[in-house]
Amino acid sequence: MIDDTGITVAFYVLAATTVICALMVAFVRELIQAVLFLALSFVGVAGIYVVLSADFVAVVQVLIYAGAVAVLMTFAVMLTPAADRHNSETPFWGPAAVLAGLVLAVIVFVAYDTSWRLTGREAFPATAASLGEAFLKPYVVPFEVASVLLMTAMIGAIVLTKDEEDGADA
Amino acid sequence: MPDLLLAHVPLEHVLTLGGLLFAIGLYLALAKRNAIGILMGVEIMLNAVNVTLLAFSRYVVSPRPLDGHVFAVFVITVAAAEAAVALALAVAVYKHRDTVNIDEIDLLRW
Numbered sequence: 001m002i003d004d005t006g007i008t009v010a011f012y013v014l015a016a017t018t019v020i021c022a023l024m025v026a027f028v029r030e031l032i033q034a035v036l037f038l039a040l041s042f043v044g045v046a047g048i049y050v051v052l053s054a055d056f057v058a059v060v061q062v063l064i065y066a067g068a069v070a071v072l073m074t075f076a077v078m079l080t081p082a083a084d085r086h087n088s089e090t091p092f093w094g095p096a097a098v099l100a101g102l103v104l105a106v107i108v109f110v111a112y113d114t115s116w117r118l119t120g121r122e123a124f125p126a127t128a129a130s131l132g133e134a135f136l137k138p139y140v141v142p143f144e145v146a147s148v149l150l151m152t153a154m155i156g157a158i159v160l161t162k163d164e165e166d167g168a169d170a
Numbered sequence: 171m172p173d174l175l176l177a178h179v180p181l182e183h184v185l186t187l188g189g190l191l192f193a194i195g196l197y198l199a200l201a202k203r204n205a206i207g208i209l210m211g212v213e214i215m216l217n218a219v220n221v222t223l224l225a226f227s228r229y230v231v232s233p234r235p236l237d238g239h240v241f242a243v244f245v246i247t248v249a250a251a252e253a254a255v256a257l258a259l260a261v262a263v264y265k266h267r268d269t270v271n272i273d274e275i276d277l278l279r280w
Contacts, residue, residue, distance in 0.1 A: 007214045008178040022194040022214055031204060038210050046215045048187070051175065052228045057220070057242045064246050069253050070211060076206050076257040080264040082273055096200035100193040106190030111182045117231040118181065122173050123183045124228075127239055134240050146247045153251035157258035 011051045018044030031077050031085045039070035053123040080095050176229060179198040184225035191218035205260045209253065216249045 021041035025034045042065040049058035077085070089096075135143045191214055198211025220242045227238025260270045267275060 001176050004176060005178065007175050011175070011179050013184075015183075019187070019190050019194070022191055025210055025214070026194060026198055026201075031206065034207065034210060039213070041214065042217065045191075045221060048184075048221055049224055051179075052184070052224045053175075054224045054227070054239055054242070057224060057239050057246075060243060060246055061220075065213070066254070068250060072211065072257055073206060078262055079261050080206075080270050082268050083264055084204065087203075087207055090203050090204050090273055093197075093201035099200065101198035103196055104189050104193035104218070107192065108186050110254050111185035111189065116181055116229065118176070118229055119231045120173060120176065121235065121275055123175065128234060128242070130236055131239055131243070134236055135243075139240055142244060146244060149251050150247065153254050157254045160255070160258040160262045162241065 004089060007051060011048070012049065014044050014047040015157065017041075018048065029087055031087045032074070033071045034087050035070060038073070039066050053127075055124075055126060056128045082104040181225060181229040183217055184229070185222060188218045188222035188225065191215070191221065194223055198222050203271045203273055205263070205275075206257070208272065209260075212256075213249060213253065216245055 018041050021037045021044060024037040025041065028034050028037060042061065045059040046058045046066065049055075049061055195211045195214030195218060196218075198214060199208050201210075202208050202211065221243070223238045223242050226232075227235055227242075232238075263275060264270050269275070
């Protein structure tokens with residue numbers, strides 16, 4: 001358990017890493033490099049989760065985002081070899097930037113304007129056991145629905161990428 | 171004794187981090203030409219939401235503080251399913267059109 005003043009330094013260093021890597025995803029010109037910066041940004045977010053004492057979610061983040069999703073995206077880039085690898089913008093990047101800036105301004109305004117009901121809570125003890133209990137008691141129905149969703153997504157991904165020559169609708 | 175994180179890092183800074191990530195993801199999703207680049211933006215937005223959920227779970231008064239963690243895990247699950255289907259779609263479109271640039275995929279244009 002992190003219980004030092006170093007937690008402040010950890011938070012700001014991790015936050016800077018995450019935001020800079022996310023910006024690099026936007027600015028870097030090579031698609032593969034953008035995927036690598038995205039993976040680094042995911043690892044930074046996992047560090048933020050550890051600082052927020054969400055140990056189980058941090059492990060899940062590293063496994064699923066920095067592991068599976070990053071590998072999936074690398075494969076998608078490599079499976080489309082003749083496509084344009086240039087990480088370029090559409091002509092609408094200007095309005096997109098303005099809209100993103102406005103959304104950021106609203107979020108920051110709300111975050112500072114609201115008086116949050118803060119607690120003096122200590123850091124959570126290891127969360128895995130209580131999360132397991134939450135998943136199998138009050139959240140058992142969403143938990144099962146999520147498993148069906150994953151199954152559907154897996155079958156859908158296989159069907160979508162299957163070669164059509166061996167099917168009847170070729 | 172107040173907790174060290176709560177004493178030194180105000181909730182507003184964590185929410186600002188979430189907002190920054192969300193804005194970057196929104197820009198990527200709206201501005202990129204490549205379908206995989208757009209998907210990267212969506213994933214960054216989902217990460218931003220998770221940061222915010224876990225920040226509220228840690229900082230704000232709640233009868234069941236761990237519910238934020240449960241929600242974050244569900245978001246990660248759905249994001250993984252969405253990434254798999256979206257990338258499969260990109261690869262399927264590539265097979266027919268030899269491109270994944272969304273401004274060149276204009277079959278439905280009138």
